[in-house]
Amino acid sequence: MDLLLEIGTEEIPHWMIPSALAQLAKLDLLGASANVDATPRRLVVRATGLSERTPDAEQVVKGPPITAGDKAAEGFAKKQGADASALRKAGNYYELVKTVSGRAASDILAESLPSAILGIQWPKTMYWTDRNGPRFIRPIRWIVALLGDQVIPFEIAGVKSGNVTRGHRILGAASIPVNIATYEPELRKNFVILAAHERRHKIEKEAAALGAKLDSDLVETLTYITEFPTAIKGNFNPLYLELPAEVLTTVMRHHQKYFAVEGMQGGLAPNFVAVMNTSGDPEGLVKHGNERVLKARFNDARFFWNVDQQKKLADRVEDLAKVTFQAKLGSYKEKTDRVVALVKELGGDENAQRAALLCKCDLTTEMVKEFTDLQGVVGGLYAKAQGEPEVVSRAVYEHYKPLSMEDAIPGTPAGQIVALADKLDTLRSCFSIGMMPTGSKDPFALRRAAQGVVKLLVEGDLEFKLDSLAAGELHAFLLERVQYYFREVRGFKYDEVNAVLKVGVSTLKDVEDRLNHVARVRPTPNFEPLAASFKRINNILKQANFTQGLVDASLLEAGPEKALYEAYAGLAAFGPLEDVAELRPHVDRFFDTVMVNAPDPKIRENRLSMLSDMLRKFSSIADFSEIVTSGDQK
């Protein structure tokens, strides 16, 4: 049988919908798998091939001991609703085999669905009936629950399940009886496009046709904020193009959820693309309304720009004393002083130091107070407009970068140093007062800052040793991020990362080189067996409690032992790993024929010395015993 469940709600915040759907997809539907879909007003689960009933099952009930006699047996049988003749003997006891009849799927679902629905985890829930009422993301107003052509009867917050859905708030009917087959077509007739991918596609197609610069985050937002998306194009006065594209785009994108439109020569056109939650705008009223709002927004931005120019960034440094960085860590003025000093310490030139001095000044501007996302960017634009050298303004502009793992690092050495110093200072300061991130709590976005430090060090090819930048807990915190970066961003295998980090970290560039090295040799046929041997050696040494000793070449036995010694001793310690991998046949032969635990303690000692010597020699690149080989897999 087929199933349809539609939870009709008031508008759910767009960003919460995908995770709710992921949870609904795991719903227990008697073994059938759930197909999920959603608009802001409905969460929908559909499934096919549910069985009508669960199968009958046999249950064995243990009875009294046979020695207890017939009376006891009869009593047991009666209690189980069976005749004593149905009992059978099992060992010293009676037992009864009962048939438990299966249940109707509809009954099971009627029982399980309410708690499954209310069990969806949301970032923030509400109650809407009274204090003891159920909690959900927004009020539930209707429920469609059908199994085949029958309603699965249940109730949540006074709403009874049924077969009546609702269309688009404005364009659709308020009450639409449906069955499983007519459900989606009926919705469509009532201006609800149920499938997110279809809405997404409609937005992308229409917006692109109108010249929009598509932006996947905004497309996603609009997909889950509409039931029937339709794109329209609006205009604004070209005079506003005097404002920087960054400001115009931010106003359009973040405040109005519009796409910007690309103009000639890569700049912006005096247009925008808005996505409505309706089918059209034949009279141009929506276009006009949006244009009117945007004009007011741009006016504000122009006003802020003009007001801000009355006081140069350089004259705002002292004002930063009034802006709190963190209660215990003082003001942004103090932070600025620290960052300038750190930039100097890290070898930043005059331009980098100037950029460090100016980089936080935009926090005192009206523009950033209004458009906080533009911090840094506004500072850079103002620095440029106020005649600071290009290298300074660009460093200020980019100093928050990289904002994410995907974001690029600043494009100039000055920008990289300032970005590094700023993040490092935040990390050091917060760690100094014990504000480390815990679990999901990371109010100062320290993970992101640390990630930025790692990305800057590697991708900026910055020759700072990690030890010189951080110590103690911060060092460990950065190391975690180093692992994360090389694994998740760069795609190295976790054991390769572990192997390389195990032997120590100097600069991250060096870590990267060694990782590339290991990854390159890894697929060669000798490598993994050799790694397995190294692991074996490690275990032997550990068991023997052996650290190190001098190899006495005269004690080496001719044959595989001597051959191995000569083979590895002849290799350069920092030479190509490929050569090290070539040791494999020697190692294999050694283990095949030579007994490390020789009866003569001197020989034994010497063999252990040789093994540890070899291990150490080739462990400058990576600790190969960390490499997971096929023999390790469980």
Next chain:
Amino acid sequence: MDTFQDTVLKLKHYWAERGAIIQEPYDVEVGAGTMCPETFLRVLGPKPYRVAYVQPSRRPADGRYGENPNRLYKHQQLQVILKPTPDDVLEQYLGSLKAIGINLAKHDLKFEEDNWESPTLGAWGIGWQVMLDGMEITQFTYFQQCGGIDLDLVPAEITYGLERLSSFLQGVDSVFDMEWAPGVKYSAVRLADEVQGSVYNFEMANVARLWRLLSEHEAECKELLAGYEKYPEKKRYPVLAAYEQVLKCSHLFNLLDARGAISVTERVGVIKRVRDLAVGTAKVWADQQEVA
């Protein structure tokens, strides 16, 4: 075309027809209609209530000397409280938009997440900003907590920004060009308030005296709250007067803020002072409702 006052009258009429008491504006300065006792206190406890009123709302820091077409030091809200929330509350709300002449089929309406929170009132709720053709015209909130107390019944709060709504309906770019009454512009009625209010708030309000006043009103409020427990005839006790002192404090805080007199570090402390008063009052008020 409807004037500003036409629109206000139609909205009041619409909600009156749906069982709301039409209240008049509260006579103590507030930053939002939510702060009026008709909302802040009435949402507490188990008694159903429906009310609608226009509330001039003062936000000193938003003043622009009447030079910005959309920003006002004192704007007006139409506040509706429906306690408990009817199941068709959003349909009723959409009906109110139709009632003031908006043909929704020709416009774009979206409900975008916007959860309201007031640290000074110890209050928060879940809801949306309602966007009409890209403009926020209403704040819709399901109250969850007020004065630090979980609410027994969940009220819906509908707050219309009247200037925005009316200038949208009239198609003017500046609120000051909107017709308040036939032949009378908004500027003729309200421009002086904006200019003089901004001058006072930003330039002339005596900071030292404002701080003293804040302490005085705070002391008055505390004294009143402290006296409740021993007072024999609970029903007569002036809890409402205590709440007015809270509002005075809140407004003085906003004025000091606009004067730039509150540093970031002080800010948290002053907000807490006001919240303590608001929470204390809510508690006493809830108790007073329960005693026979």
